[in-house]
Amino acid sequence: MTGADVLLLALGAVAVGAGALVVGTQHLVRAGLWLVVCLGALAGDYLVLTAELVAWVQVLIYVGAVVVLLLFAVMLTRAPIGASDDLDRPGWPAALIGGGSGLGLAVLLIHAFRWSRVDLPAAGTADRLGEQVFRSWVLPFELLSVLLLAALVGAIVLSRTDIGRPGAPGAQRRPADGPPARPEPAGAVADEGGRA
Amino acid sequence: MRPVIPYVTAALLFGLGAYGVLRRRNAVLVLMAVELMLNAVNLILVTADTTVRAQLPHSGQVFALFVIVLAAAEIGVGLAIVLQLYRLRASVAVDDVPLTEASAPVPAGATATRPAGPACPPSGGPATDAPEGEK
Numbered sequence: 001m002t003g004a005d006v007l008l009l010a011l012g013a014v015a016v017g018a019g020a021l022v023v024g025t026q027h028l029v030r031a032g033l034w035l036v037v038c039l040g041a042l043a044g045d046y047l048v049l050t051a052e053l054v055a056w057v058q059v060l061i062y063v064g065a066v067v068v069l070l071l072f073a074v075m076l077t078r079a080p081i082g083a084s085d086d087l088d089r090p091g092w093p094a095a096l097i098g099g100g101s102g103l104g105l106a107v108l109l110i111h112a113f114r115w116s117r118v119d120l121p122a123a124g125t126a127d128r129l130g131e132q133v134f135r136s137w138v139l140p141f142e143l144l145s146v147l148l149l150a151a152l153v154g155a156i157v158l159s160r161t162d163i164g165r166p167g168a169p170g171a172q173r174r175p176a177d178g179p180p181a182r183p184e185p186a187g188a189v190a191d192e193g194g195r196a
Numbered sequence: 197m198r199p200v201i202p203y204v205t206a207a208l209l210f211g212l213g214a215y216g217v218l219r220r221r222n223a224v225l226v227l228m229a230v231e232l233m234l235n236a237v238n239l240i241l242v243t244a245d246t247t248v249r250a251q252l253p254h255s256g257q258v259f260a261l262f263v264i265v266l267a268a269a270e271i272g273v274g275l276a277i278v279l280q281l282y283r284l285r286a287s288v289a290v291d292d293v294p295l296t297e298a299s300a301p302v303p304a305g306a307t308a309t310r311p312a313g314p315a316c317p318p319s320g321g322p323a324t325d326a327p328e329g330e331k
Binding site for chain 2: 008039045051053061076077087100103136148158161
């Protein structure tokens with residue numbers, strides 16, 4: 001056990017423990033805050049695994065943006081402050097599938113790698129990763145920018161309520177979507193969302 | 197570095213995420229569990245990048261970056277859908293979402309939380325159409 005192993009073990013234990021609290025806690029806001037702990041521990045894991053750029057992108061995008069968006073959603077859906085008792089469904093199928101997939105994958109990976117040892121490669125700095133992205137992976141990179149644009153437009157169309165109303169001119173133009181002859185407002189709005 | 201440690205961490209995180217997706221009723225919590233699963237995959241990719249000597253160096257880390265971008269796009273669209281669901285039905289419980297045409301009527305609070313004004317025509321239409329509204 002070297003120092004890297006000890007760090008990986010500690011950070012992995014923090015990540016798994018915080019992840020268990022994310023899926024187990026009865027407080028909605030606390031689930032989001034435990035998600036911060038879990039993602040931060042994973043960023044530390046990336047640092048130990050020499051993925052510097054990925055670690056900082058993880059901190060910026062996941063901890064900075066995604067968790068803030070999730071907490072906004074928790075508050076916009078009027079979540080109660082205290083513990084809520086209606087967050088869960090009956091648990092045994094979920095425990096069966098989740099535990100089965102998690103433990104099965106763990107057994108598979110332990111069997112594959114045993115207690116083998118590898119040397120850490122050169123660090124994945126922004127310099128080296130940028131070279132790879134812009135040399136070998138240019139097309140996926142450009143496709144991702146198109147995908148981000150599509151997601152942006154889709155989110156805007158989904159959250160605008162003035163598109164696709166039956167009185168609006170846009171709603172009558174596409175009768176082919178969804179079940180025909182249902183001139184109700186919510187169906188029209190959702191059809192707009194589905195096409196985005 | 198023993199690669200089995202981060203691999204097992206990732207496997208357990210994926211199992212926790214799958215458990216959370218199936219267990220939780222609140223749609224926002226389901227999205228959080230999806231984030232756990234995506235992060236488990238990222239950890240697998242980064243660890244594989246250190247253990248496997250590939251033709252292209254650092255391709256695992258590049259893939260992890262791509263997955264992070266995909267997760268950001270997914271969470272944006274997913275939360276827009278969740279907020280639209282809340283606006284339509286005043287609830288974000290995923291097992292209250294009717295998936296078929298003939299289903300339970302809309303709870304009484306649903307129409308009250310709609311934006312007032314021309315969004316709700318007074319003809320009583322909204323009470324019968326909401327089964328359509330969720331994807």
